[in-house]
Each structure stands twice: as C-alpha cells, then as structure tokens.
Amino acid sequence: MTVDRKVRVAVVGAGPAGVYAADILTKTEGLDVTVDILDRDPTPFGLIRYGVAPDHPRIKEIIKALKRVMDNDDIRFFGNVNFGTDVKLEDLREFYDAVVFATGARRDRDLDIPGIDLHGSFGAADFVAWYDGHPDVDREWDFQPHAKQVAVLGVGNVGLDISRILAKTADELLVTEIPDNVYEGLKKNATTDVHVFARRGPAQVKFTPMELRELSHSPNIDVIVHPEGFEFDHGSMEALNAAKSQKLVVKVLQDYLAREPSGAPHRIHIHFCQSPVEILGEDGKVVGLRTEVTELDGTGNVRGTGEFRDWPVQAVYRAIGYYSDPLPGLPFDEAGGVLPNDGGHVLDLDGSPIPGVYATGWIKRGPVGLIGHTKSDAAETIRMLVEDLPSLPAPHYPSREAFDRHLDSRGIEYTTWEGWEKLDAHEMALGENDVHTRERKKVVPRDELVRIARG
Numbered sequence: 001m002t003v004d005r006k007v008r009v010a011v012v013g014a015g016p017a018g019v020y021a022a023d024i025l026t027k028t029e030g031l032d033v034t035v036d037i038l039d040r041d042p043t044p045f046g047l048i049r050y051g052v053a054p055d056h057p058r059i060k061e062i063i064k065a066l067k068r069v070m071d072n073d074d075i076r077f078f079g080n081v082n083f084g085t086d087v088k089l090e091d092l093r094e095f096y097d098a099v100v101f102a103t104g105a106r107r108d109r110d111l112d113i114p115g116i117d118l119h120g121s122f123g124a125a126d127f128v129a130w131y132d133g134h135p136d137v138d139r140e141w142d143f144q145p146h147a148k149q150v151a152v153l154g155v156g157n158v159g160l161d162i163s164r165i166l167a168k169t170a171d172e173l174l175v176t177e178i179p180d181n182v183y184e185g186l187k188k189n190a191t192t193d194v195h196v197f198a199r200r201g202p203a204q205v206k207f208t209p210m211e212l213r214e215l216s217h218s219p220n221i222d223v224i225v226h227p228e229g230f231e232f233d234h235g236s237m238e239a240l241n242a243a244k245s246q247k248l249v250v251k252v253l254q255d256y257l258a259r260e261p262s263g264a265p266h267r268i269h270i271h272f273c274q275s276p277v278e279i280l281g282e283d284g285k286v287v288g289l290r291t292e293v294t295e296l297d298g299t300g301n302v303r304g305t306g307e308f309r310d311w312p313v314q315a316v317y318r319a320i321g322y323y324s325d326p327l328p329g330l331p332f333d334e335a336g337g338v339l340p341n342d343g344g345h346v347l348d349l350d351g352s353p354i355p356g357v358y359a360t361g362w363i364k365r366g367p368v369g370l371i372g373h374t375k376s377d378a379a380e381t382i383r384m385l386v387e388d389l390p391s392l393p394a395p396h397y398p399s400r401e402a403f404d405r406h407l408d409s410r411g412i413e414y415t416t417w418e419g420w421e422k423l424d425a426h427e428m429a430l431g432e433n434d435v436h437t438r439e440r441k442k443v444v445p446r447d448e449l450v451r452i453a454r455g
C-alpha cells in the first residue's frame with residue numbers, strides 16, 4: 001500500500017481504455033480508491049458504441065464485460081460532461097488525486113492530396129460516426145444516386161468496415177442496432193463496386209484474418225482481388241515468416257484471388273501497389289481517383305514508378321487511420337497525435353512529467369491495436385499512477401458529493417450509470433417492438449439520450 005488516505009481518481013473517457021483503467025485501479029491490492037469516469041457522450045463505452053460496425057455484434061459483446069466492471073460501487077459514470085468546457089484540468093485537480101485521460105481517437109488523419117475537399121470525398125471516421133448513430137453528426141449521409149463506383153483508401157480494419165457497410169444492402173443491416181435515419185440513409189446508397197486501394201503489397205495489409213474472411217459472408221458481395229501488384233519482396237517474406245496472422249491474411253487474399261466471382265450484385269475489389277495522389281473533380285464533385293503505381297523496394301516499403309492510373313469513381317472514402325483531438329490545457333504531440341507521455345505519465349513541453357496526470361489507450365500510444373490491447377496499456381499506466389501516489393498532494397475536496405455539487409452548480413445535465421441502465425432498457429425495448437424485431441435500436445439525438453437517461 002502506497003498511501004493511507006482514500007484516493008480519488010478521475011478517468012476522462014468511458015471507452016474500453018477508461019473502463020479497463022478504472023477496473024485495474026479498483027482491483028489494486030491495498031489501495032482504497034473510488035473512480036469517477038467522465039465522458040462527453042451521454043452514454044458509456046466510447047468506440048464500442050460509436051466505432052465498432054453495427055454488423056459486428058461479437059465485438060460489441062465486450063460491452064458485457066465492461067458492464068460487469070461498472071457494476072461496482074467504487075466506480076461512477078458521468079456522461080454528457082465535456083472536458084475542456086464543462087470541466088477543466090484545474091477543476092479536476094480540486095476533486096481528485098490523479099486524472100487519467102482515455103479519450104481515444106475519433107477523427108480522420110488528414111490526407112494532403114489535391115481534391116481532398118471535393119464534394120464526395122469523405123473521411124471514414126465521419127461515416128462510421130454516422131452509421132453508428134453518434135449524436136453529434138448530421139442525421140443524413142450524402143449518398144449521391146450516381147455514385148456507383150466508390151474508392152476506399154487504406155487497407156486496415158476500418159477500411160474493411162466501411163467497404164462492407166457500403167457494399168451490403170440496407171436490408172442486410174436491418175437486423176442490427178442501426179437507428180431509423182441510418183436505415184433510410186443506406187437505402188439511398190447506390191454503390192455497386194467498392195475499390196479498396198493498398199499503397200503497398202499483400203504482405204503489408206493491416207487487415208486481420210477473420211475480418212477479411214467475413215467480407216465474403218454476404219450473399220450480395222463478391223470479393224475480387226486484382227492480380228496487379230500482388231507481389232512479395234524480401235521484406236514481405238520476412239514479415240510473413242515473423243507473424244502467423246499476417247500469413248493467414250495473405251492466405252485469405254490468395255483464396256479470393258483464385259475465386260471466380262459468383263455474380264453477386266455488389267463487388268469489393270482490392271487493388272495493391274496503388275498510392276493515391278489526387279482526387280479528380282468536375283464542378284466541385286468527385287469524378288475519379290488518380291493513383292501512382294508503386295513497386296516493392298525489397299524492404300516491404302514501396303517506391304513510385306512514375307506511372308499513373310485514373311479510376312472512374314464518384315466518391316472517395318479515406319480510411320488511413322484515426323487521429324486524436326488535442327485536449328484543452330494539455331500538451332499535444334502533433335506528429336503522433338497523442339498526449340506526450342512516458343509509459344502513460346503525461347509529459348510537459350519540456351519533457352518533465354506533469355504530476356498526477358496520465359494517459360491510456362489510443363490517446364497514449366496512437367490509434368493502433370485491437371480493443372484487448374488497451375488492457376495491458378491501462379495496467380502500465382495505473383502501475384505508474386499508484387507508484388506516484390505518495391508524492392501527490394491530496395485534493396482540496398475529496399468527497400464524492402463535492403464533485404456532484406460542482407457539476408450541479410454549473411447546471412451540467414450529466415447522465416449516470418443508473419441513467420444508462422434506463423437508456424439501455426429503452427433501446428432494447430425499441431428493438432423488440434420494431435417491426436423487424438432486433439436486440440436493440442439506437443436512440444440518436446443527444447437531448448433525447450439525456451432526457452431518457454435522466455428519467
């Protein structure tokens with residue numbers, strides 16, 4: 001045991017990273033701690049609710065484990081509380097011994113090529129937020145009736161998610177939790193062919209095998225791997241020998257390559273060694289994508305060949321990685337898109353640790369890795385926090401009620417765990433009573449989420 005007082009910790013961000021951090025903290029032997037998890041969403045679970053695709057119920061099952069963590073009197077949830085406006089770091093310092101930031105990464109990394117701002121050029125993160133019913137995005141997606149050929153840039157799992165959602169029919173997704181506005185929107189999606197572009201070769205894709213295999217499970221989709229660029233250099237062979245999962249991914253790609261299309265109405269094409277260099281436009285609208293053909297350079301990286309291809313597509317989605325929002329009052333590492341930190345201890349601009357301030361999850365190490373990876377991440381961060389506790393000053397107002405009073409005095413309409421349970425039951429009832437009975441139907445508008453949660 002490191003301190004003899006009752007310790008109070010605030011976690012900012014109620015996604016898996018934040019919930020795992022709270023779990024590890026409350027299970028730390030000899031530590032008497034209570035944790036408050038704050039989130040700007042009125043609902044908990046962050047990227048699981050608003051990032052995992054609706055047709056991935058298996059991944060959404062993680063929510064069950066997170067619920068078990070939250071079913072603990074020592075952990076409270078405060079939703080609809082925006083860090084930076086509703087509460088600032090200096091406020092939190094008044095009430096907590098330490099603050100852990102687990103705010104994740106929600107927006108698209110920029111792609112600086114000509115035409116990126118054309119009408120019909122989209123970021124994957126925006127599309128994901130729309131189809132997952134995030135309250136803060138427009139209810140309508142800008143599907144154009146003429147956009148039958150669509151490009152997706154990037155060969156990670158987000159690229160797979162959006163390709164699958166674009167290629168599936170709206171009715172296929174009706175068994176999921178999608179809200180009505182998303183179903184109505186998807187009915188306007190005219191896409192027949194999704195062209196996914198990898199700037200490197202098959203051994204360098206970031207897909208995971210199960211997700212890649214799953215692409216072909218829809219009867220409406222043929223997956224077509226194009227032979228051009230389907231090549232392996234020395235670096236590729238090394239990568240395949242080093243990682244069994246990468247070998248499996250390539251095996252799935254080879255199976256697709258060898259397969260005859262079944263004549264399904266929609267196709268997902270995967271193209272290798274094509275690096276996007278320009279989005280082509282006419283009258284402000286996307287009419288094509290220009291790629292430079294690349295070749296592997298022996299190390300698994302590529303160089304341009306000076307040969308260019310134009311692809312007639314009417315929409316482009318970039319899925320080249322997420323990027324975190326900087327946090328007000330905290331330093332930010334622009335290059336990595338993270339809070340500068342040493343093993344989770346947030347560092348000041350001069351590289352010195354900021355007392356009592358920590359980071360975990362994607363805001364700590366960047367937007368890579370599966371949900372489970374945030375557990376080991378949280379363990380490292382919490383180990384540091386616990387070690388530092390004896391040297392940290394106690395907060396001025398350590399009682400739980402003091403923080404509640406603070407939020408109330410500012411008129412913040414926060415939601416609680418009990419509120420989430422009400423909303424959860426409400427969404428499940430909506431699903432059950434829907435003409436197409438399903439497990440849940442999501443509520444979208446923020447005011448409605450807050451109203452239901454606050455009873």
Ligand code: NAP
Binds near residue numbers: 059153157200
């Ligand atoms: P990611 O795995 O890092 O993939 C990003 C892709 O974008 C890579 O193929 C990358 O190619 C490409 N890229 C980057 N810059 C580019 C550029 N300028 N031009 C062309 N291509 C470019 O990122 P993600 O797909 O956003 O996924 C983030 C994390 O979430 C991953 O760990 C992923 O597995 C996880 N996730 C999992 C699921 C699931 O269902 N299990 C679903 C969604 C996300 P290079 O490799 O050449 O840089």
